[in-house]
Amino acid sequence: MPKNQIPLWEVFIRPRNGLAHKHCGSVHAADEVMALQAARDVYTRRGEGTSIWVVPSSAITASDPENKDENFEPALSKVYRHPTFYDIPDDVGHM
Amino acid sequence: MAGADTISREELAAFLLRLADDHLILGHRLSEWCGHAPMLEEDLAMPNMALDLIGQARVLYQYAGAVEGRGRDEDALAYLRREREYTNCLMAERENGDFAHTMLRQLYFAAFMEPMWETMLSSTDETLRGIAGKAVKEVAYHIRHAGEWVVRLGDGTEESTRRMKAAVEALAPYVGELFESDDVTKAVAEAGIAPKPASLRSRFDAIVGPIFAEAGLEWVEAPFTQTGGRRGLHGEAMGFLLAELQFMQRSYPGAAW
Numbered sequence: 001m002p003k004n005q006i007p008l009w010e011v012f013i014r015p016r017n018g019l020a021h022k023h024c025g026s027v028h029a030a031d032e033v034m035a036l037q038a039a040r041d042v043y044t045r046r047g048e049g050t051s052i053w054v055v056p057s058s059a060i061t062a063s064d065p066e067n068k069d070e071n072f073e074p075a076l077s078k079v080y081r082h083p084t085f086y087d088i089p090d091d092v093g094h095m
Numbered sequence: 096m097a098g099a100d101t102i103s104r105e106e107l108a109a110f111l112l113r114l115a116d117d118h119l120i121l122g123h124r125l126s127e128w129c130g131h132a133p134m135l136e137e138d139l140a141m142p143n144m145a146l147d148l149i150g151q152a153r154v155l156y157q158y159a160g161a162v163e164g165r166g167r168d169e170d171a172l173a174y175l176r177r178e179r180e181y182t183n184c185l186m187a188e189r190e191n192g193d194f195a196h197t198m199l200r201q202l203y204f205a206a207f208m209e210p211m212w213e214t215m216l217s218s219t220d221e222t223l224r225g226i227a228g229k230a231v232k233e234v235a236y237h238i239r240h241a242g243e244w245v246v247r248l249g250d251g252t253e254e255s256t257r258r259m260k261a262a263v264e265a266l267a268p269y270v271g272e273l274f275e276s277d278d279v280t281k282a283v284a285e286a287g288i289a290p291k292p293a294s295l296r297s298r299f300d301a302i303v304g305p306i307f308a309e310a311g312l313e314w315v316e317a318p319f320t321q322t323g324g325r326r327g328l329h330g331e332a333m334g335f336l337l338a339e340l341q342f343m344q345r346s347y348p349g350a351a352w
Contacts, residue, residue, distance in 0.1 A: 006134070027136050030247060037240055038136035041143050 008057040009035040011042075013049040021053050029054075102286040107220075108163040109182070110283045112172070113325060115155035116183035119173055120333075121204055122148030123340050124191055133194055140240060144201065147233040151226065158222050174344035178334055179327040186269035188324070188333045195258040198244040199266055202303065205237035207273045210298035211290060219287035242306045249310025256311070263315050271320035273299075279325075 006028040012021035024043050029035035035054040044052070063071060075081070125145035132138035156169035167175075186204060191197045212234055215227040248255040274292045284291040307314060323329070343350055 028134055029136065033243055034247070037243065038140065040236075041140040041240075042136055045139070045143065 006030055009039070009054040010057050010060060011035075011039040012053040012055070013039075013043055014051040014053075015049060017050060021051065024048075026057060027054070100286075102282050102288065104162055104164065106279055106282040107286075107288070108159050109279045110289065111155050111159035111162060113182045113184075113279070115152045115159055115172070116181045117187050117204070118148045118152035118155065119340075120181070120183040120336065121187040121200075122146070122152060123336060124187065124189070125197070125201070127191055128197065137194075141197075144237050144240065147230075147237070151230050151233070154226050158226070170344065174341050178329055178337055181329065181333070181337070182325050182327055184269070184272050185321050185324040185330055186266065186272065188329060188336055189266075189269065190332050192262065192265065193258055194244075195248050195255065196262040196265060198241045198248070199259070199262040201237060202241035202245055202306065203266060203270060203273075203299075205234050205241060206299045206302040207295060209234045209238055209302065210295045211292075214290040214295075215288075218289060223288060238302060242302075245306055245312070246310045249307070249312045259310065259312060263312055267315045267317035268319060268321045271317065272322045272324060275322065275325065277325065 007030070008026050009029055009032075010026050011024055013024050014021045027035055027038040027042055029038045032054060036052055039052050039054055043049070122145045125141050125148065128141040129138065129145075132141055152173065153169050156172040160167045160169060160172055186200060189200065209231065212227040212231040215223050216231065218224050218227065245259065249259040250256070251259075274296050276291060276293055280289075280292055283289040304314075321330075
């Protein structure tokens with residue numbers, strides 16, 4: 001990271017209890033305390049959240065877009081992995 | 096027996112207007128940063144706090160107008176009074192200066208208001224109890240946000256430390272006015288509506304002290320105290336502020352969305 005640049009943080013917000021934290025964007029901040037405040041100010045202004053996580057962007061290891069085909073295409077031809085081939089008895093109701 | 100009914104309408108209205116003016120004028124100052132903040136995150140954070148303050152001002156003006164009983168609504172009180180009729184503290188109207196100055200001013204005002212709102216949670220005045228319930232959470236965040244910046248700037252680079260120290264010096268003469276007493280503050284204190292300002296000083300120090308310690312800042316005793324805001328005597332900056340604040344309502348009376 002270039003000198004004099006403020007680090008980037010990824011922001012995850014949990015909208016309600018019981019739901020998972022979801023990535024919603026990023027903020028610049030000098031440290032984790034300021035990152036949480038910035039995330040609160042930028043991403044929860046309309047009551048979007050009950051909990052915030054911030055993670056240094058540099059701590060995230062991402063898959064390489066170049067490997068997209070070998071990573072994800074093999075799954076496309078395996079429709080039998082979707083659980084849509086089973087008949088569910090009416091008595092079960094919603095699963 | 097102390098109670099909200101032992102105070103005159105004039106005194107209660109005067110107290111409410113002071114409180115409302117503090118919040119409107121400081122909220123306006125803070126909103127001037129919108130589009131000019133050092134980074135996008137702060138460009139949202141400062142107007143966020145400004146909106147908290149202006150929201151508090153609105154309900155206080157509405158209540159002041161009702162208590163006063165002269166048919167003035169929140170807009171008339173906010174936009175259609177003359178400079179000498181505003182009774183905000185002088186700290187609120189000061190120009191923003193640099194970011195360090197703005198953050199320190201915010202910390203001071205929030206550290207004054209937090210114990211005030213907290214005490215008013217058990218005010219004899221039901222409306223103020225309700226306003227305090229909402230405001231106390233907002234002001235707690237203002238302390239945290241401004242406080243974290245004061246720590247980081249005070250204990251930051253050579254330049255940020257220099258600017259923070261300059262802000263401490265520049266604002267020192269404006270702290271004393273917050274805790275001044277007069278007939279209005281005595282009347283609301285005796286009626287159990289709001290605490291005596293002087294009684295908030297130790298709690299103000301308990302908030303600001305640890306932040307200064309962490310920031311490596313020294314408290315500066317002011318050689319004198321600036322005063323007069325509560326009597327409508329303002330500094331040079333106030334007229335320019337009001338010119339901008341009132342422009343719309345003066346040019347287009349009754350303008351609405």
